[in-house]
Amino acid sequence: MEESRRTIIHTKTVVMHVCTSSAALPPPQLTLGPHRLQVVRSNKVLRIKVDNQLTWKQHVTSTVRSGAYRLYMLHRLKSFGTPADELKGVHLTFILPSLMYASPAWSSSPTSTQQQQPENVQKRTCRIILGPA
Known part of the structure; x- marks a missing residue:
C-alpha cells in the first residue's frame, strides 16, 4: 500500500x-x-x-439568512421593472439552490419551526415575483 x-x-x-x-x-x-x-x-x-448536539439550528439559521439576503437582489430587480419570467430565473439560479443545498442530509431532522423558515423565504420570493395576493 x-x-x-x-x-x-x-x-x-x-x-x-x-x-x-x-x-x-x-x-x-x-x-x-x-x-x-x-x-x-x-x-x-x-x-x-x-x-456538537447534532441539531440543525445553526445550519437552518445561516441558510435562511443567506436566502433572505438574496431576496434583496430580487426585490431590487423587480423595482427596476424586470419581467416575472426573469425574476423566476434569478430565484431558480441564486435563491433556491442556497436554500436547498444538501437538504436530503438535513431536511428530515429539524424541528417544525426550523422546517418552516426556508418555506417562509420561498413564500416571500413568490410575493416579490407575483406581487401581493
Whole structure:
C-alpha cells in the first residue's frame, strides 16, 4: 500500500466533541505533535453547519439568512421593472439552490419551526415575483 504524503495542518484542524447526553462532559484535549487542537461547538463541513448536539439550528439559521439576503437582489430587480419570467430565473439560479443545498442530509431532522423558515423565504420570493395576493 502506498504511503500518503499529506500532512495535517494543526491550525486548520479542530476537535468537536459530539455528545447528545444532558450531562456535561468535558471535551477531550487532543494534540497534534506539540500543538493542542482547538475544541469547537460547531463547524462547517461542505457548507453544512454541524453542531456538537447534532441539531440543525445553526445550519437552518445561516441558510435562511443567506436566502433572505438574496431576496434583496430580487426585490431590487423587480423595482427596476424586470419581467416575472426573469425574476423566476434569478430565484431558480441564486435563491433556491442556497436554500436547498444538501437538504436530503438535513431536511428530515429539524424541528417544525426550523422546517418552516426556508418555506417562509420561498413564500416571500413568490410575493416579490407575483406581487401581493
